[in-house]
Amino acid sequence: MNPSASVEGPPINLVDLQAQRKAIGRGIEEAIAAVLEHGQFIMGPEVADLEAALAGITGAGEVVTCSSGTDSLVLALLAMGVGPGDMVLVPAFTFAATAEAVALLGAIPFFVDVSPTTFTIDPESLAETIAGIEREGGTRPLGVIVVDLFGQPGDYQAINDLAHDHGLWVLADAAQSLGATYRGRPVGTLSHITATSFFPAKPLGCYGDGGALFTDDLEVGTRLRSLRAHGQGADKYDNVRIGINGRLDTIQAAVLLQKLTVFGAEIRRRQEIAARYDKDLADVVVTPCVAEGSTSAWAQYTVVVEDREALRRQLSARGVPTAVYYPTPLHRHAAYKDFPIAPGGLPVSEHLADHVLSLPLHPYLDGFMQERVVEAVMAALGDTMS
Ligand SMILES: *Cc1c(COP(=O)(O)O)cnc(C)c1O
Numbered sequence: 001m002n003p004s005a006s007v008e009g010p011p012i013n014l015v016d017l018q019a020q021r022k023a024i025g026r027g028i029e030e031a032i033a034a035v036l037e038h039g040q041f042i043m044g045p046e047v048a049d050l051e052a053a054l055a056g057i058t059g060a061g062e063v064v065t066c067s068s069g070t071d072s073l074v075l076a077l078l079a080m081g082v083g084p085g086d087m088v089l090v091p092a093f094t095f096a097a098t099a100e101a102v103a104l105l106g107a108i109p110f111f112v113d114v115s116p117t118t119f120t121i122d123p124e125s126l127a128e129t130i131a132g133i134e135r136e137g138g139t140r141p142l143g144v145i146v147v148d149l150f151g152q153p154g155d156y157q158a159i160n161d162l163a164h165d166h167g168l169w170v171l172a173d174a175a176q177s178l179g180a181t182y183r184g185r186p187v188g189t190l191s192h193i194t195a196t197s198f199f200p201a202k203p204l205g206c207y208g209d210g211g212a213l214f215t216d217d218l219e220v221g222t223r224l225r226s227l228r229a230h231g232q233g234a235d236k237y238d239n240v241r242i243g244i245n246g247r248l249d250t251i252q253a254a255v256l257l258q259k260l261t262v263f264g265a266e267i268r269r270r271q272e273i274a275a276r277y278d279k280d281l282a283d284v285v286v287t288p289c290v291a292e293g294s295t296s297a298w299a300q301y302t303v304v305v306e307d308r309e310a311l312r313r314q315l316s317a318r319g320v321p322t323a324v325y326y327p328t329p330l331h332r333h334a335a336y337k338d339f340p341i342a343p344g345g346l347p348v349s350e351h352l353a354d355h356v357l358s359l360p361l362h363p364y365l366d367g368f369m370q371e372r373v374v375e376a377v378m379a380a381l382g383d384t385m386s
Pocket residue numbers: 068069070071094095097098147173175176197198199209210211
């Protein structure tokens with residue numbers, strides 16, 4: 001194979017927001033102009049319209065938009081009454097914000113391992129951790145955060161059952177999974193409370209920071225609305241609890257309403273590309289495993305390889321960008337190294353951190369670009385494996 005042939009053609013990007021803008025940019029510009037015209041920059045009509053639209057696509061009873069994915073986690077924890085000294089179980093293999101939200105409130109993130117196949121929190125490690133805490137008579141955890149890593153929902157049936165048996169609530173960190181399903185049910189309805197992010201590179205992203213919360217609990221919904229506006233009560237200047245300034249800007253809501261017009265088609269497109277990679281790459285790398293009965297929003301297409309750095313270098317030389325999410329499990333970060341971990345340790349999180357590699361996958365990656373990605377991986381690994 002001629003290596004130079006594989007770098008011909010337009011550049012391949014990990015995420016391509018400009019390609020999406022070519023498709024729907026005009027509508028977005030008009031929607032932003034409409035906000036500039038009516039001038040209600042905080043809690044303008046687009047915010048309520050977006051919340052209604054998100055309720056429509058998820059089926060959640062209550063949708064509360066907010067200022068970022070991180071703030072959605074903080075708001076959810078505040079709504080569940082988490083405070084200093086409380087314990088919350090979290091996976092070790094995730095983006096830092098999952099544990100940060102817990103620690104920021106003075107609570108303790110307790111790190112649990114993830115499944116070696118789905119990379120989401122491992123119900124067995126979770127059960128062992130809870131049993132260990134009960135055996136030692138330690139601080140009882142209040143809840144567990146499930147992270148739908150790379151777009152795939154966690155094993156909610158197993159985790160909700162376990163949580164129910166131990167009196168824990170379940171918070172879904174769905175920052176990467178909006179648009180995915182679990183046993184026929186959409187993300188947003190799989191646990192007591194769901195938090196998501198509209199960071200630009202997420203499957204549904206805005207043009208800045210944004211996030212949202214989903215629940216079927218009317219009381220939690222009411223609390224979340226109060227918390228995102230400084231804890232206001234029925235009267236705006238009567239604060240009934242301590243909250244934050246956590247509202248979504250009207251302009252971002254307007255952008256998101258436009259992006260929702262193509263969101264369903266974009267998710268299907270991500271799924272088609274993932275299926276193609278699965279088929280073409282399964283012989284040379286460990287391709288992602290989506291659990292039976294689940295679909296993924298494919299925020300990332302992440303493979304597991306023995307010599308990651310060598311593959312990265314070879315792909316880069318062929319014009320194929322890659323990323324490593326995440327190179328260090330949270331319990332190895334300076335800020336999180338003193339928090340407790342599962343009794344059996346976190347071997348899966350540690351292994352994945354050394355061996356995962358995310359390949360380019362976005363809805364505007366055309367067939368030629370997909371071919372170039374596949375060819376580059378085959379050229380790097382095909383021979384050594386045969
Ligand atoms: C992106 C992300 C967040 C944080 O979202 P922001 O909108 O960037 O604050 C939290 N958790 C996970 C798993 C994420 O991927």
